[in-house]
Amino acid sequence: MKNSTLTAAFVAGSMAFGATAQADILDVHMNIPKDLTFLADSAKLMDETLRNMSGGDSGFQLYGAGELVPAGEILENVSSGAIPAGWSFLGQWGGQVPVAQIGATPFGAGPEALAAWLHVGGGLEIVQRGFDPLNIKIMACHVTNPEPGGWFNKEINSVEDFNGLKMRMSGVGARVLNEFGASAQYLPAGEIYLALERGRIDATEFSLPIIDKDLGFNQIAKYYYYPGWHQPGSADILMINMDVWNGMSETEQAMYEAACQVSLQWTLAYAPSAQIPQIEEFEAGGTIVKTFPDEVLAELRVVTERVLNAEAEKDPLYGEAYRSMKDFVASSGRWTALQTLPAE
Structure with missing residues (x-):
């Protein structure tokens, strides 16, 4: 099982909040208004978690769509280093990075299965290879439940x-x-x-x-x-210029991984009800x-x-x-079917 992300989360969770940070406050440019319900809230939660972990040394400065960078130009600006980071729907970049289309697959994985495939089923490692030529590190920190038609x-x-x-x-x-x-x-x-x-x-x-x-x-x-x-399920990602990511200490990278998991789990828990x-x-x-x-x-x-x-x-x-993803969903789907109780 690929559990590097979960291991990083465990390590970060065990560290003292006063750990020294290298990258300080990261400018993050979003493809949505920064006050948009739920979609922006997960980024705010990740910022809050990072600040709590680091004693205020790490976190985000969030910019809404168009404040400084048009929503459609975030990818190229993170790639070039013109901006250090962006937050967007993964599938938005399918034209430039075809594998990004997997971020929302019609009749595909639901939210829990998508999150599991990305983080423990090897999905994120596959998608990352599509962003490597662009010098971008991606983190899947938000999964949205099925949307209306x-x-x-x-x-x-x-x-x-x-x-x-x-x-x-x-x-x-x-x-x-x-x-x-x-x-x-x-x-x-x-x-x-x-x-x-x-x-x-x-x-x-x-x-x-x-x-x-x-x-x-x-x-x-x-x-x-x-x-x-x-x-039926869709992923939003934090994109960090790879030079910025590599310039972070191992401690700060682990905090980012852990804070990403906090936001991800919140999106899965909050949306249905x-x-x-x-x-x-x-x-x-x-x-x-x-x-x-x-x-x-x-x-x-x-x-x-x-x-x-x-x-x-x-x-x-x-x-x-x-x-x-299809193989992962089929396997986990059989497990779910075996454990499904009959309706009353």
Whole structure:
């Protein structure tokens, strides 16, 4: 079992909080507003944990999307050393680093399985190899629970309803929808509401209900569809310029690993119970919550498999990651099935 991360967390947890730090306070540039519910909170928690461990010597100075660096330019700036670190959705960088697409796999790993594969199943080591040429160290410190299928202003009764639909969606899911005639593309969080309001897009997905509320989608879209076939689990990462990372002491690196685990476990624990009250609030305000028809999900699954297999053939490292994750999920899934109790 690959447990270097957990070992580092144990070592750091046993150290005195007054340990000397080398890198001091790290400037971290985010791809989202720094006050965004849940998605930004995990970065703030990691900052707090680092400061507590180090007696205030280590931590983050967080910058929201666009404060100093546009959200879409974080990767290249961390790579060049223009900025020391960034915090973003892993899948955002799939165009530049194909293996990053594994950060959200349609019909793929759920949050617990994704976190386990990344940290004890060898997943993070595979993904890291895609970032090594860019001189970037990555840490998977946040996993988001399954997201809703999206906000729409028309009902989705068959896959034909995706034809001509302009939708904000990122990653592999966007390519799957485009196979059905949609025009799906990535938009940063801060641009989605205005695009939906002005008709540049007809529909959107973004994140969990508690986060979608902050962005106001319920004010301009009528239907809220489930399940989130495109993103059953997704990873956000801390990216650190490798020269900065290598300049840290072993003590500080261990503290970073441990603080990352604290944030990761918080994201897994916090998200599930917070969503239903928010969905009920949406419904009270007039939102219509619906589920995609089984036939639609079945056709989406078929096309997803074709798109993922094509990507695996095109990029060997992505293919290695995809096969590794599928094998890990199948193995852990059997264990879960064996231990599942019958419903009352």
